[in-house]
Amino acid sequence: MDHQFNISVVIPTYNRAELLAGAIESLLAQDASGFQYEVIVVDNNSTDKTRDVVESFSDRDRPVRYIFEDRQGNAYARNAGITQSHASIVAFIDDDVRASSNWIASVKTIFEKHPEVGFIGGKVLPVWTSTPPDWLTSQHWMPLGIQDHGEAEFYLEPVRVTGVISANLAVRRELLERVGMFSTRLQMVKGCIGGMEDHDLVDRLWRAGTVGMYVPQLVVETPVDCQRTRKSYHRRWHKGHGRNYAIMREERMENASWYLFGVPAHLYRQALIDSVGLVKHWVGRREELAFLCEVHLWFFLGFWLKRVQDGQATST
Numbered sequence: 001m002d003h004q005f006n007i008s009v010v011i012p013t014y015n016r017a018e019l020l021a022g023a024i025e026s027l028l029a030q031d032a033s034g035f036q037y038e039v040i041v042v043d044n045n046s047t048d049k050t051r052d053v054v055e056s057f058s059d060r061d062r063p064v065r066y067i068f069e070d071r072q073g074n075a076y077a078r079n080a081g082i083t084q085s086h087a088s089i090v091a092f093i094d095d096d097v098r099a100s101s102n103w104i105a106s107v108k109t110i111f112e113k114h115p116e117v118g119f120i121g122g123k124v125l126p127v128w129t130s131t132p133p134d135w136l137t138s139q140h141w142m143p144l145g146i147q148d149h150g151e152a153e154f155y156l157e158p159v160r161v162t163g164v165i166s167a168n169l170a171v172r173r174e175l176l177e178r179v180g181m182f183s184t185r186l187q188m189v190k191g192c193i194g195g196m197e198d199h200d201l202v203d204r205l206w207r208a209g210t211v212g213m214y215v216p217q218l219v220v221e222t223p224v225d226c227q228r229t230r231k232s233y234h235r236r237w238h239k240g241h242g243r244n245y246a247i248m249r250e251e252r253m254e255n256a257s258w259y260l261f262g263v264p265a266h267l268y269r270q271a272l273i274d275s276v277g278l279v280k281h282w283v284g285r286r287e288e289l290a291f292l293c294e295v296h297l298w299f300f301l302g303f304w305l306k307r308v309q310d311g312q313a314t315s316t
Contacts, residue, residue, distance in 0.1 A: 004036055004086070005036050005037055005038045005086045005087040006035040006036055006037055006087055006088075006089065006108055007035075007037040007038075007087050007089045007090075007091055007104060007107055007108060007170070008037065008038050008040060008081075008085030008086055008087040008089070008090050008091065009027055009037060009038065009039050009040065009091045009092070009093065009104070010040050010042065010078055010081030010082060010085060010090060010091070010092050011023055011024070011027075011039065011040065011041045011042065011081075011092075011093055011094070011095050012042045012044055012074045012077030012078050012081065012092075012094070012095065013041060013042065013043060013044060013046065013050055013077075013095035014043075014044040014045065014046055014072075014074075014077075014095075015046045015047060015048045015050070016046075016048075016050075016095045016096060017046070017048045017049045017050045017052070017053045019095060019096040019223070020041070020050060020053050020054070020095045020096075021053050021056075022096075022098055023093060023094070023095050023096065023097055023098065023099075024039060024041065024053075024054070024057055024064060026097075026098040026099045026100075026101075026103075027039050027062075027093075027099055027103075027104070028057070028060055028062050028064070029101060030099070030101060030102075030103060030104040030105065031101050031102055031105055032104045032105055032108075035108055037062075037087070037104055038062075038063045038065065038085070038086060038087065039062065039063065039064045039065070040065045040067060040081045040084060040085055041054045041064065041065065041066055041067065041095075042067045042068075042069050042077040042078070042080050042081045043066065043067065043068045043069065044069050044072060044073070044074065044076065044077040045068075045069070045070050045072055051066060051068075054066040065084070067080055067081060067084050071184075073184055073187040074166075074182075074187050074195070074197070075181075075182035075183060075184045075186070075187035075195075075197045076184055076187070078092060078166065078181070078182050078197075079181040079182055079184075082173075082176055082181055085173075087173070088172065088173050088174070089107065089108070089111055089170055089171070089172060089173065090170065090171055090173055090176065091104075091107055091169065091170035091171075092166045092167075092168075092169045092170070093167060093168060093220055094145070094166070094167040094222065096222055096223055097124070097167055097168070097220040097221060097222045098220060098221045098222075099219075099220045100218075100219040100220065100221075102217065103218060103219065103220065106122075106215060106217050106218045107120065107170045107218065110213065110215050110218070111170070111172070114213060116211055117155075117211055117212060117213045118171065118172050118175045118205060118210035118211060118212060119156075119164070119169065119170065119171040119172070119175065119202070119205055119210065119212045119213075120164070120169070120170050120212060120213045120214070120215050120218065121147070121156070121163075121164025121165065121168055121169045121170075121212070121213075121214060121215070121218070122147075122164075122168050122214065122215045122216060122217065122218025122219055122220070123147060123148050123149075123168065123216060123218065123219045123220070124145060124146055124147040124148075124165060124167045124168050124220055124221075124222055125146065125148060125219060125220070125221050125222070126141075126144065126146050126221070126222060126223075126224045127221050127222065127223045127224065128223075128224055129223055129224060129225050129226060130225075130226045130229065132224070132229050133229060134287065134288070135231075135287045135288040135291050136229055136288075137288045139288065139292055140234060140288070140291070140292065140295075142237075143193070143194075143228065143233065143234050143237035143238065143241075144222075144224050144228055144229075145165060145167050145222060146222070146224070147164070147165055147167075147168070149162055149214050149216075150216065151216050152216065153213060153214060153215055153216065154213070154214050155211055155212065155213055155214075156202070156211070156212030156213060156214055157206065157211060157212070158206045162214065163198065163199055163202055164198070164202060164212065164214065165198045166182075166197075166198045166201075167220060167222060168218060168219075168220045169198070170218075171201075171205075175205060175208070175210055178208060179201075179204040179205055179207075179208045179210075180204065181201075182197040182198075182200075182201055183196075183197050183200045183201070183248075184197075185247055186199075186200050186244045186247060186248055193233075193236055193237045193240045194236070194237045194238065194239065194240025194241035194242070194243065194244055194302070195240070195241075195244060196241065196244035196245060196247075196248050199248075199250075200248055203248075203250060207251075231291065234291075234295055235294075235295060235298045238295040238296070238298040238299045238302065239298045239299070239301055239302035240302060241299055241302065242298065242299035242300060242301065242302025242303035242304075242306070243302040243303065243305065243306045244302075245299070245302075245303055246302070246303045246304075246306035246307050246310070247306065253267075261304065261307055261308050261311060262307035262308070262310060262311050263303060263304050263307050267300055267303060267304075270296065270300070271296075271297060271300045274293040274294075274296040274297050274300075275293070275297065277289070277290075277293040278290055278293040278294055278297070281293060
């Protein structure tokens with residue numbers, strides 16, 4: 001391994017050439033004196049001018065490498081970037097985000113200050129391209145890839161189930177080599193949404209005894225287009241999320257005294273609670289709470305349909 005780089009930053013991208021340039025610019029504008037980092041852009045089968053955008057940065061002092069990954073899916077793309085990276089710390093951002101000027105320095109500082117920490121994540125703050133509807137409170141941020149857990153650092157452990165997402169994530173390479181990379185079974189591919197590859201990686205890190213940390217000064221911003229502020233998008237996302245949870249078979253989710261159609265009992269109980277809550281909050285004109293109950297039911301539907309499908313496949 002080439003140790004000249006302290007950090008490798010991986011950006012997976014698919015047909016977002018117009019946004020990708022800004023993400024790269026934000027990384028090249030980092031206040032990172034005294035150490036070295038590389039930027040790796042993984043083109044995941046784009047048909048636009050992605051390669052031209054990346055190559056337009058070839059004359060910069062900071063290395064920006066172009067990699068092509070033809071297997072479709074953001075997990076395949078991130079894994080290709082990990083494989084081609086050189087540093088002992090691998091960091092990830094999305095192709096539409098803008099990293100704060102101290103992002104790289106914060107990654108390096110936290111890992112040096114906390115040798116016990118294996119992975120870190122921070123804030124992913126929204127840049128609204130249109131005024132969000134009243135119902136779109138922070139309780140509905142998950143499908144938008146937005147994350148803000150407050151202003152205090154804290155450890156990320158299974159006893160405090162707070163996740164981090166790969167739009168703003170950094171992991172020690174040795175851990176990726178030990179627990180494996182992103183799961184391609186749970187990834188988002190083209191029109192499929194509600195992926196679980198981030199959650200699955202964190203879960204495997206936890207099961208390996210790894211401690212993570214939420215770092216509030218680790219900040220990126222992401223644009224939220226109007227398509228993703230529609231209820232139809234959130235319904236699709238939660239249904240896909242439920243389906244991927246059914247595939248993942250997370251230990252906490254599967255802990256139940258009985259099952260029906262392969263679905264844990266507590267999910268049926270929660271679906272009943274959400275059904276009552278949907279009616280209650282709708283009558284009380286609490287739209288944001290009513291819709292929260294509704295999307296929980298879409299999650300249950302996605303989970304239930306996948307388990308029924310798996311059961312039918314097993315019986316034939």
